[in-house]
Amino acid sequence: MSPIDREAHLNRWRRKPLAEKTLLALGLLVLALALKPAAAVLVASTMSAAALVGARVSPRLWFGCMAAPLGFLAVGVVTLALRVDAHGIGLAPGGFAEAGALVARSVAGLTCMLFLALTTPASDLVGGLGRLGLPSEIVDLALLMYRFLFILGDSAVAMDAAQAARLGHATARRRVMSAGLIAANLLPRALDRARRMEIALASRGWRGEMRVLADRTAATASGLAAISATLAAIALVGLFA
Amino acid sequence: MTPLMDVSGLTYRYPGGVTALDGLDLRIPRGRKLAILGPNGAGKTTLLLHLNGSLRPASGEIRLDGARMSYGRQALNDWRRRVGLVLQDADDQLFAASVAEDVSFGPLNLGLGEDEARQRVAEALAALNISHLADRPTHMLSFGQKKRAAIAGAIAMRPEILMLDEPTAGLDQQGSALLTEALQRLSDAGTTLIFTTHEVDFAWSFADEAALFRNGGVIAQGPATELLTNERALAEARLAPPLLARLAGALKTRGLLAQDAAPPRTVDDMLVLIAERSPAYAGS
Numbered sequence: 001m002s003p004i005d006r007e008a009h010l011n012r013w014r015r016k017p018l019a020e021k022t023l024l025a026l027g028l029l030v031l032a033l034a035l036k037p038a039a040a041v042l043v044a045s046t047m048s049a050a051a052l053v054g055a056r057v058s059p060r061l062w063f064g065c066m067a068a069p070l071g072f073l074a075v076g077v078v079t080l081a082l083r084v085d086a087h088g089i090g091l092a093p094g095g096f097a098e099a100g101a102l103v104a105r106s107v108a109g110l111t112c113m114l115f116l117a118l119t120t121p122a123s124d125l126v127g128g129l130g131r132l133g134l135p136s137e138i139v140d141l142a143l144l145m146y147r148f149l150f151i152l153g154d155s156a157v158a159m160d161a162a163q164a165a166r167l168g169h170a171t172a173r174r175r176v177m178s179a180g181l182i183a184a185n186l187l188p189r190a191l192d193r194a195r196r197m198e199i200a201l202a203s204r205g206w207r208g209e210m211r212v213l214a215d216r217t218a219a220t221a222s223g224l225a226a227i228s229a230t231l232a233a234i235a236l237v238g239l240f241a
Numbered sequence: 242m243t244p245l246m247d248v249s250g251l252t253y254r255y256p257g258g259v260t261a262l263d264g265l266d267l268r269i270p271r272g273r274k275l276a277i278l279g280p281n282g283a284g285k286t287t288l289l290l291h292l293n294g295s296l297r298p299a300s301g302e303i304r305l306d307g308a309r310m311s312y313g314r315q316a317l318n319d320w321r322r323r324v325g326l327v328l329q330d331a332d333d334q335l336f337a338a339s340v341a342e343d344v345s346f347g348p349l350n351l352g353l354g355e356d357e358a359r360q361r362v363a364e365a366l367a368a369l370n371i372s373h374l375a376d377r378p379t380h381m382l383s384f385g386q387k388k389r390a391a392i393a394g395a396i397a398m399r400p401e402i403l404m405l406d407e408p409t410a411g412l413d414q415q416g417s418a419l420l421t422e423a424l425q426r427l428s429d430a431g432t433t434l435i436f437t438t439h440e441v442d443f444a445w446s447f448a449d450e451a452a453l454f455r456n457g458g459v460i461a462q463g464p465a466t467e468l469l470t471n472e473r474a475l476a477e478a479r480l481a482p483p484l485l486a487r488l489a490g491a492l493k494t495r496g497l498l499a500q501d502a503a504p505p506r507t508v509d510d511m512l513v514l515i516a517e518r519s520p521a522y523a524g525s
């Protein structure tokens with residue numbers, strides 16, 4: 001099971017209204033991209049604080065998820081800050097300022113996306129899109145795929161362990177062959193699963209619509225007010241600082 | 242009295258050639274607990290899939306309350322409303338994001354309102370002792386928890402007949418005991434139970450009717466206490482007699498139990514029988 005999904009289900013803000021979480025994250029994302037880099041710094045700190053202090057996302061996972069994108073960012077920054085020409089390597093004019101802005105905006109954007117991913121399960125997000133008018137066929141399909149992903153993921157993990165137990169990973173060559181076998185096996189398994197799932201759905205009275213009682217918390221006035229205040233404050237700082 | 246369900250001459254061949262059911266006959270008495278026993282590949286699962294219309298037989302018929310079942314859309318809906326099915330692998334039937342959401346699926350399909358559905362969900366979760374898992378995503382449950390969630394999903398629809406494919410397989414002792422209690426409560430409330438199992442001892446203690454399967458057919462059917470002490474029939478289904486039945490038989494031949502003693506279905510029954518026969522034991 002993916003650690004991101006686990007965190008999304010277990011964090012303290014799991015039950016916070018979807019509308020509030022998305023408004024906060026997407027609102028801050030827009031501010032970070034539209035305003036001066038100073039605002040982006042504020043956005044990154046606000047999002048990190050919300051995730052780590054508010055939702056109590058594990059810091060290890062939070063920074064772990066940032067590591068890979070930050071690596072790419074570092075490479076990009078170097079090429080912005082430096083200039084290579086006939087005289088050799090030197091600092092690009094204005095390169096530092098540009099690189100700084102890029103770092104601030106990217107990190108801010110990253111924290112917004114991570115915040116959403118680590119506090120809100122994918123199934124909630126898809127359900128939300130459904131309420132916004134995405135056709136129910138697509139929503140149902142996406143939710144089933146979400147569920148399927150874990151079942152197939154579990155089978156793949158189990159098959160991998162079974163292969164390892166029978167020395168399927170003994171050499172690099174075997175490892176590649178074993179991985180190929182898993183890939184070849186997952187498709188028929190998926191089809192078989194799908195068939196049995198169809199039987200189960202029909203047995204439970206399915207009539208072409210996937211209705212369940214979702215315990216949604218509606219957005220609260222106080223929550224929306226707090227989020228709007230945060231957004232406004234950061235916007236003011238970004239505009240006038 | 243006509244049986245609640247009557248199966249006759251059922252034949253089914255899977256695409257690809259295996260004849261899984263071969264002229265199978267079975268009576269399902271009303272309000273009882275029917276255990277279906279038999280070796281791997283005997284056709285037990287295939288039969289359950291026929292009993293709620295998921296598979297359609299090549300020949301033979303199924304009667305529910307005397308009426309022959311048909312396979313039109315509306316007929317199938319009514320059929321499945323009355324006959325619930327819990328598959329062997331719970332992963333096949335849990336698909337919603339959380340346990341409570343999943344359990345609500347059936348009741349909403351029955352057309353119940355939100356309040357009533359919510360009530361049913363709470364009851365079903367309580368019946369299986371998983372109320373504390375209501376908000377858990379279904380992919381973050383242990384095997385036994387998934388199994389109980391799947392069963393909750395079926396009982397929330399309050400079917401007249403509940404079919405379970407190997408309900409106790411893979412459950413720990415306590416899980417299995419809790420499940421047995423929950424099923425007993427359903428039975429007390431009038432639900433007819435049909436379950437497949439490989440555990441003769443479980444069938445002995447819990448079922449009141451049994452059917453032995455072999456090669457796609459029923460080789461014997463009758464009251465559990467009679468059928469499960471019939472060594473010839475059991476051997477034909479490649480089963481050994483239940484431990485308590487064997488023990489009672491051995492004690493009877495040695496005169497340690499009354500010859501007419503009722504078959505002990507639980508260890509406690511057995512102790513009572515022994516105490517009746519030897520006051521010394523009762524006094525100790």
Ligand SMILES: Nc1ncnc2c1ncn2[C@@H]1O[C@H](COP(=O)(O)OP(=O)(O)OP(=O)(O)O)[C@@H](O)[C@H]1O
Binds near residue numbers: 279284287
């Ligand atoms: N999807 C399928 N396609 C083809 N053949 C199948 C399929 N499912 C089952 N069979 C075959 O049908 C026969 C009966 O299978 P079934 O699953 O009903 O047995 P069972 O009594 O439930 O066995 P077990 O105790 O192992 O669960 C077996 O020979 C099996 O190989």
Ligand SMILES: [Mg+2]
Binds near residue numbers: 285286287406
């Ligand atoms: Mg089976």
